[in-house]
Amino acid sequence: MEDKAFLEMVVKALVDNPDDVKVDRKVDEMGVLLTLDINPVDMGKVIGKEGATAKAIRTILRVVGMKNNARVNLKINEPAGSDRSANRRPTPEVPTVEQVMQEIKGL
Numbered sequence: 001m002e003d004k005a006f007l008e009m010v011v012k013a014l015v016d017n018p019d020d021v022k023v024d025r026k027v028d029e030m031g032v033l034l035t036l037d038i039n040p041v042d043m044g045k046v047i048g049k050e051g052a053t054a055k056a057i058r059t060i061l062r063v064v065g066m067k068n069n070a071r072v073n074l075k076i077n078e079p080a081g082s083d084r085s086a087n088r089r090p091t092p093e094v095p096t097v098e099q100v101m102q103e104i105k106g107l
Contacts, residue, residue: 003064003072007034010057015042031071034061038076046076 004025012018017039024035038046047054058074065072095103 002068003032003061003070004034006064007036007057007061007074010060011036011038011046014045014053015039016045017042027070031073032065033073033075035075035077043078 004023008021008023011021011023015021015038020037020039020042022037024037026033026035036046045053046057048056054074054076061072061074
């Protein structure tokens with residue numbers, strides 16, 4: 001159960017609402033699955049820029065799992081009411097091939 005305690009310690013150190021951090025641990029034939037629930041306002045801190053923080057946590061969890069001969073995976077539940085799109089840059093509109101062809105024909 002070192003993996004669960006490790007995840008709780010790391011996430012609680014990152015977030016503003018450590019009392020809202022909950023980790024569920026399940027073991028099956030695929031290995032260990034840790035499911036993380038956090039306060040919606042802390043989602044950005046745990047995910048990090050372009051997912052870098054979450055990726056780093058997952059990498060370290062795999063190392064902790066290897067030490068215990070287990071495959072450890074992390075699932076981060078999206079909190080109810082969170083708006084991940086508010087933190088994303090707008091996706092630039094890419095013209096279709098048809099639009100480009102029309103533009104070329106119009107020149």
